[in-house]
Amino acid sequence: MASELIEHNRLRSWLRHKGRMYMVLYALLLPTFLGMALFNYYPKFETIQKSFYIWDGSSIEEFSGLKNYIDIFTADPQFLNTFKLAGILLVANLFKMWPCIIIAIVLHRIRSERWRYIYRVLFVIPMVIPSLVWLLIWKSFYDPTSGILNRLLNTVGLMGVLQWLDTAMPQLATTLSPVNNTVGSIFGNIWGMGAWSLLVLASMGGAAAIRRRVPWLVILSVAFLCANAFVSNGEQIMLSIFGLFHGGVGIAVALAMGVVLSRSYAGESALKWIGGLGVAATVILIFTTMIWTSPTNAFNTGMPAWLGHSKLVIPAIIFWGFPWVGTIGVLIYLAGLQGISGDVYEAGELDGVGPIRKMFSLELPLIMTQVRINLIFMTIATLNQYGMFLLLLGPHGGPDNKGLVPGLYMYRKAFIDQQMGYACALGMVMFALILCITIFYQKYVKVEK
Amino acid sequence: MPLRVSKKKEAIKHAMLWFVLLLAFFPLLLMFVVSFKNNDQFMNNPWWFDAVSDWQWENWAKAWGIVSNYIANSVVVAVAAVTLCLVMAVPTAYVMARYKFPGKGVLYYALVGSMFLPGTAATLVTMFMLIRSLGLVNNLLALILVGSVGGQIVSVFILRQFIEDIPKELFESARIDGAGHFGQIRNIVLPMSGSVLGTLAIMQFLGSWNSLMLPLLVLRDDELWTIPVGLMALDGEYVKQWGDMMAGFSIAALPLVILFFFTMRFFVKGLTAGAVKG
Structure with a gap:
């Protein structure tokens, strides 16, 4: 009995001692966590809460449920x-x-x-x-009039080059548009060609490599499918069943090429070439036909803003x-x-x-x-x-x-x-x-x- | 077998580095050149210094009159924020590194985890509202508090790792000699972590020095503006006096450059270390 009581008391005093020690430790932590709670967590959580409100920062504040989120994706x-x-x-x-x-x-x-x-x-x-x-x-x-860049371009003569490019690049884009159309009918669009080429590169190394790179392949495949499946008729973008099928075939071809050709050394280097050339062609086509498609007419004065x-x-x-x-x-x-x-x-x-x-x-x-x-x-x-x-x-x-x-x-x-x-x-x-x-x-x- | 150093190869590397450095420093050089010109001189020749007799020293005098106040504000905010940040972070890191207590894991992850919850422009909204409801609009204290809390995560993270590496025996013997928590922090942690504290101080200082959006929203009065807000106003003037502006930029850049040259060794080491952890 007596020994149990002593044991009990000892436990209690030990607990009290521990408790006091913990209190001191928590006190030392307090400034950091108080500050964090006020100036870090609170604003962040407040953002979550207020995202469900119509709120102008002062007077108007009413709960609106998911309205803000719906607006973002449908009306913005x-x-x-x-x-x-x-x-x-x-x-x-x-x-x-x-x-x-x-x-x-x-x-x-x-x-x-x-x-x-x-x-x-x-x-x-x-x-x-x-x-x-x-x-x-x-x-x-x-700065257009006194900025260093324009003066440098004028002094070195690059402004003339830019003026020339301003007519040459749009011309090049029009000249290359048939190529673009051909690419479009095979790969959906330019981006589709890029995705397909990368798909070929990613499936290099056969079935084992494909298993290892599943996430990448999924992303590229989805990109390629999107490029094929969504067709614009000039006004709105539509989902095309044929495009979806077309895209699926393209993916299958790329993967099959990866599996079959990777078996031999020559096949592997062929894959490398096909993929590499595809990527290069994509980059070139993007730069030549998608960026500078119409003259900017900004360089004629020699002082573009x-x-x-x-x-x-x-x-x-x-x-x-x-x-x-x-x-x-x-x-x-x-x-x-x-x-x-x-x-x-x-x-x-x-x-x-x-x-x-x-x-x-x-x-x-x-x-x-x-x-x-x-x-x-x-x-x-x-x-x-x-x-x-x-x-x-x-x-x-x-x-x-x-x-x-x-x-x-x-x-x-x-x-x-x-x-x-x-x-x-x-x-x-x-x-x-x-x-x-x-x-x-x-x-x-x-x-x- | 030591390898022969190819002179030619080394020369190529040096040339590459100098070329990039030249391009990187070109804006600073131009800033300095233009700071001695009036608008006419700038239009005639922006590239290089005019004869010394034509230098417009009054640009600097005028800019100093404007910018010196901003520098003072920035120094006050940065120094106070860094000090407060470390005063809060050192005990936290000490406790986290040395003791086991209920809830330690949760607290630590709550702290470090918020590193992966980046604030967006929207957080600025709620932060500003918070500051407004605390009555700290147009008050440097708001910047000091937000700055010091912003530095907590990295500081505690790095300091904790450092304090864990200090031998336990040191703390034990100090405790037997009767030192409490603050005694141990003062006599063991602070003397040993000088370089880490310096590194952290530099990182936080630069962060505060460059902070723009919050000061822009919080500070209303001209006398309270920090360097970034003040420079923005200088840039926004309707008729641009390029010389004055560039002189102002130069003056704003100088304090840290001067500080840098005195503490160079430390600075480079500190920033490299910061980069490793970052």
Whole structure:
């Protein structure tokens, strides 16, 4: 009895002691979590709640159920259009990632430790300049009358080249339109050709490889099917049963080619050629027949308003920040490269591998982790960014709303049109999209060691 | 067997890097050149400096009169936000790294998980409403609070990993000597994590320094503007005085560049480390 009582008391005092210890620990955690709750979770959850309301930020606030969401997908073509621009910028940013990677690799290959340090310092300096200063300097470059860009183009004579291209490119597009029609009757449209070529490339390596790349193949197949199945009759877009069938056959052909031809060496290289040529032809056709299809007439005066002309806004935004060496990117890749041991290099050196081969076979695979991180951040930033567009083009996205990115549209709905509830619903759609993309990258952009 | 360094190959690499650096720094050079010109001089020759006697020093004087106030505001906000952020994050990271307690896992994932819940432009709406209902519109305190909370996730994440690597014996012996939690933090964590704290401070400082949208919405009075808001206003003036504007940009860029040259080694190391974790 007595010993049990003592045991009991001991337990109680131990519990009390523990309890007091926990209280102290929770007290230490309190500031962080209080702050997070107030300034991080609360605004985010508030966004979810308010997305079901009609809300103008002050007086009107009424529950409206799913109305905002239904409106987004049925009555708001402009929002869906903003994603077209986001898609274009995303593709452009995929190319704009490369200078960073290449510069980091070149920097890493410099033998002298001292010079490597100096370069690293030099590449850090731009980071300490406020980003807005860069933005505004570049904005001044684009100024039509006194901007550096136009003066440079005029001095070097490139303005004349642009004027010539302004008539030549649309002409080329018309000349090539028969080719386009042929492509259309075989692959649905240009994008279909690209998807099909990639499908051929992805099914290279036979059945085993196909099983491994199922998610990619599904995406490409869906893209190819869409290219075939949806036909426009000039006014509206219709689903065509024949197109669906046509697309299905195309997919089957591509996969069958992959399985059969991969059995022999010659077949495999044939696949490589077919796919590669298809992709190349797609890229060339997109550039020649889909972008510069009608004269812009912007260069005749020699002073094009890069940010004020509806056809020049997107090119200007893409060229923005040339040579695209974002310094944080260089540092991230460098950190990844530092993990490569000298032995690997010496082995490569002795094998007589050329500098470009070395990049693809040695350095790039080793920094895939960093590339993936950057890819995720870049995608999120591209979908989410709007500050730059707001500053350059105003809340309506410049001439003809050409520069209206999703984030800017959200900002406009909230702060200009005072439809804050609707803006919150837009935010939720965007959030869901970003989450999906992040998960996709995490799962399927594999790091193969 | 040491490999022979090919002079030619090295020269190519250096040339590539210098070429890219030249292009990357070109806007800064131009900013500096134009900051000494008036509009006529700018129209005549935007590319290079005029004779020193023609330099428009008053551009800088005028710009300083405008921008110095913005710099002061930005410094106040950034320093306060960074300090507050670390004051909050260090105890949290210490507790997370050293102790087991009920709900630890949930709390930690609630904290780190929000890294994957990016705010969109819509979050800005609710954030602004929150600030308004707290009565912090047109108040630098709003930026300080939001900034310091925004830095919590990364800071706790990195500091926790660092504190976990500090040998347990150090903490034990300090406790036997009678040091409480704050004593252990002050005597062990702070002295040992100097470089990590520096790195975090730099990252947060740059974030606050560049922050634009929230200050733009929150700050109404000219005297409270931070650098980005002020520069935007400078750029938006109807008749552009390019020289004044560029001088203003230069002045806004200078404080951190100067700071950078004094703490270069630390800065480069810190940012590289930050990049690894990031």
